[in-house]
Amino acid sequence: MGKDNTKKKRKVKGSAGQLEIVHPNACGIDIGSRTHYVAVRPDRDEESVRSFGCLTPDLHEMGRWLKECQVDTVAVESTGVYWVPVAQVLERYGIEVNVVDGSHVKNFSGRKTDVQDCEWIRQLHRFGLLRGGFRPKEQIRVLRSYWRQRAELVKCCSRSILHMQKALEQMNLQLHKVISDISGVTGLRIIRAIVAGEHDPVKLAQMKHRLVKSGTETIAKALTGEYRSEHLFTLKQALETYDFYQRQIEECDKKTQQYLSTLESKADPEELKLKPRKKNKHRRRKNEPYFDLRAETYRITGVDLTLINGIDAKTAYTIISEIGIDVSAFPSERRFASWCALCPNNRITGGKVRSTRTRRVQNRVAHALRLAAQSLHSSNTALGAYYRRMRGRLGPSKAITATAHKLAVLVYRMLKHGEDYVDKGAQYYEERYKERALKNLRRRATVLGFSLVPLPETQPVSQNTNVHKPPLTGLVS
Numbered sequence: 001m002g003k004d005n006t007k008k009k010r011k012v013k014g015s016a017g018q019l020e021i022v023h024p025n026a027c028g029i030d031i032g033s034r035t036h037y038v039a040v041r042p043d044r045d046e047e048s049v050r051s052f053g054c055l056t057p058d059l060h061e062m063g064r065w066l067k068e069c070q071v072d073t074v075a076v077e078s079t080g081v082y083w084v085p086v087a088q089v090l091e092r093y094g095i096e097v098n099v100v101d102g103s104h105v106k107n108f109s110g111r112k113t114d115v116q117d118c119e120w121i122r123q124l125h126r127f128g129l130l131r132g133g134f135r136p137k138e139q140i141r142v143l144r145s146y147w148r149q150r151a152e153l154v155k156c157c158s159r160s161i162l163h164m165q166k167a168l169e170q171m172n173l174q175l176h177k178v179i180s181d182i183s184g185v186t187g188l189r190i191i192r193a194i195v196a197g198e199h200d201p202v203k204l205a206q207m208k209h210r211l212v213k214s215g216t217e218t219i220a221k222a223l224t225g226e227y228r229s230e231h232l233f234t235l236k237q238a239l240e241t242y243d244f245y246q247r248q249i250e251e252c253d254k255k256t257q258q259y260l261s262t263l264e265s266k267a268d269p270e271e272l273k274l275k276p277r278k279k280n281k282h283r284r285r286k287n288e289p290y291f292d293l294r295a296e297t298y299r300i301t302g303v304d305l306t307l308i309n310g311i312d313a314k315t316a317y318t319i320i321s322e323i324g325i326d327v328s329a330f331p332s333e334r335r336f337a338s339w340c341a342l343c344p345n346n347r348i349t350g351g352k353v354r355s356t357r358t359r360r361v362q363n364r365v366a367h368a369l370r371l372a373a374q375s376l377h378s379s380n381t382a383l384g385a386y387y388r389r390m391r392g393r394l395g396p397s398k399a400i401t402a403t404a405h406k407l408a409v410l411v412y413r414m415l416k417h418g419e420d421y422v423d424k425g426a427q428y429y430e431e432r433y434k435e436r437a438l439k440n441l442r443r444r445a446t447v448l449g450f451s452l453v454p455l456p457e458t459q460p461v462s463q464n465t466n467v468h469k470p471p472l473t474g475l476v477s
Contacts, residue, residue, distance in 0.1 A: 019127040020127065020128070021127060022127060022128030023072075023073050023125055023126055023128065024126070025041075025070055025071050025072045026071070026073055026075065026122055026125040026126040027039065027040050027066060027069075027071040027073070027074040027075070028074070028075050028076075028117075028118045028119065028121030028122030028124075029075070029076045029077075029086065029118060029121065030077070030114050030117040030118040030121065031076055031079040031082045031083045031086065032054075032114065033080075033082055034053070034054055035051050035052070035053060035114075036051065036052050036053075036054065036062065036086060037049060037050075037051050037115060037117065037118040038050050038051070038052060038065075038066070038118060039118040039119045039121070039122045040066070040069045040071055040122070041069070044069040044070065044071075045065075045068075049115050049118060049119065050062075050065065054082070054085075056089070059085060059086060059090075062086075062089070063090050063092070063093040063095065064093070066090070067093055067094075067095075072094075072095060072096060073095065073096040073097075073098065073125070074090060074095055074096070074097055074098065075098045075121050075122070075124070075125035075130050075132070076097065076098070076099055076100065076121075077099075077100055077101075077102045077105055077121070078099045078101060078102060078133065083099060087099065097132075098125065098130065098131075098133075099132055099133045099135065100121075100125075100130045100131070100132060101133060104130060104131070105120070105124065105130070134323075134329055134330075134339060136322070136323060136324040137324055137326070139263065139324075140320075140321065140322075140323075140325070142259060143256070143259065143321045144321045144322060146255060146256045146259065146321075147256070147317065147318065147321040148321075148364075149252055150249060150252045150253070150256070153248050153249045153252060154249065154287050156241075156245045157183075157242055157245045157246065157249070157287070160239075160241045160242035160245060161182065161183050161242065163234070163238035163241070164182060164183075164191060164235055164238040164239060164242065167232075167234040167235035167238060168235065170231045171225045171226050171228060171232075172225035172226060173194075173223055173225040174223075174225075175190060175191075175219075175222060175223060177222060178214040178218055178219050178222045179208070179212055179214060179219070181286075183242070183286065184209075184286070185209050186207065186208045186209045186212050189207045190207055190208075190223070191235065191239055192239065193207060194227075194232070194235065195236045195239055201219075201220040201221070201223040201224045202216075202220050204219070204220070204223050205220035205223060249287075249290075253289045253290040254290070257290075257296070260296045260300065263300045264300070265299050265300065266299065266300060266302030266325075267298055267299055267302045267303075268299070269295040269298050269299055288314070289314075293313040293317055294306055294313035294316070297313060300320070300325060301320060301325050301415065302418055303414045303415065303418055303419070303420065304420065305319065305411060305414060305415075307420055307421045307422075307423075308407060308411065308414075308421045309376060309379055309383045309423055310372035310373060310375050310376045310379070310383060310403075310407065311372050311407065311411075315369075315371070315372050318364060318365070319368060319369075322365045323365060327412055327416050330412065333408070333409045333412040336408060336409075336412045337405050337409060339363075340365050340369065340404075340408050341358050341359040341360070341361040341363055341366055342358065342366055342369065342401055342404050342405040342408055343358065344356040344357075344358065345357060345359045365408075366404065366408075369404040369408055369411075370400050370401070370404045372404070372407055373387060373399075373400045373401075373403035373404040373406075376403060377391070379426075380425070380426050381425065381426055382423055382424055382428060383403065383407070383423070384426060385426040385429040385430055386402075386429060387399055387402075387403040389433070390402045390403060438452070
């Protein structure tokens with residue numbers, strides 16, 4: 001028979017069946033694309049539930065009505081982007097807006113209506129059962145909007161590249177098989193010449209860059225195909241679309257740099273003489289910003305996040321544009337890692353841990369840190385050694401998550417304490433790991449009644465090649 005757990009009862013604070021009111025002046029809003037339903041306390045207005053349109057005058061009317069009802073905090077579902085104008089208008093009236101994940105608002109069973117939804121949200125928020133999502137400050141939201149727009153433009157450029165490759169494939173021009181990237185210097189030079197009317201394979205092959213490994217004859221053979229008018233027209237439009245998005249990216253970078261110049265400076269990159277992390281830093285690579293993003297990020301934060309191995313300027317700026325410079329919203333590094341969903345999500349039921357999988361969230365910071373962690377697979381650094389050890393134990397996916405968690409902790413510490421990260425190398429990490437392993441072995445041997453004694457440095461090796469070398473340590477009773 002199983003154990004009787006009836007005697008082991010946990011003490012529950014408060015009276016049974018009663019919940020403490022946390023927000024007495026709470027309000028719940030059910031967001032819609034055309035109409036928003038708002039619910040306040042029944043004693044604040046005869047009509048405690050009202051509907052408002054999505055137009056700006058309607059939103060201001062909503063704000064005035066909530067102030068008349070003495071509402072100081074509201075809870076809204078994060079429904080698409082429909083909640084954004086509502087939050088912006090209500091914040092002007094001094095009302096605290098809590099954007100709640102839709103999965104956390106579980107409606108009661110039965111007939112579902114918009115009126116019941118807003119009432120249910122108000123009740124949950126009144127008793128403090130809803131937690132608002134993290135929203136950075138207004139200045140950071142502007143940077144976030146610019147950077148997210150730039151990311152969308154980069155995606156559009158990648159689609160245009162695929163369209164160009166498709167047009168070349170239809171003409172049996174196998175350019176992508178003889179050069180690594182058709183959007184590079186050689187690829188765009190040849191494509192522009194094809195669009196301009198040059199169809200001689202030998203002349204096109206002579207346009208290659210001197211660093212291209214493929215020879216002129218190989219490229220000329222790959223550019224021998226059927227130059228049909230309909231496919232040339234498609235190639236031309238795809239190239240024009242690519243150039244248009246490149247101009248849009250440049251314009252977006254200028255706007256971002258202009259806004260960054262208005263932010264407060266915490267450090268001067270010229271005085272600290274930041275050294276470039278990579279060679280040929282003066283030459284802009286594809287999709288990189290048109291200004292020194294690393295210097296600007298260092299200026300507004302006061303720390304150089306690119307000192308962390310695996311994190312480049314774009315990754316550092318992605319983190320800053322999403323969470324901001326001040327990390328006080330996260331009480332500890334564990335809370336920050338949990339917000340990034342880079343820690344185990346223990347699901348305990350019946351006294352047993354049923355699952356420890358990390359939460360599946362759409363978090364741009366977590367995505368950037370995972371990419372940074374994946375780039376450390378061949379790095380001769382302490383973080384690279386940690387990733388390889390985790391990969392040998394847990395596999396690639398869990399190793400990426402574990403390394404991304406370590407990167408998140410380092411970023412949090414640098415932003416909070418203003419300290420620089422110093423890499424001590426892979427050898428130092430391996431030595432520390434060996435010391436910890438030996439310490440654990442000594443402790444376990446002591447518990448079992450043994451002592452750990454190192455073997456002599458020189459041991460006679462048998463002539464038999466099948467005999468393995470003796471271990472470094474031995475157990476003596």
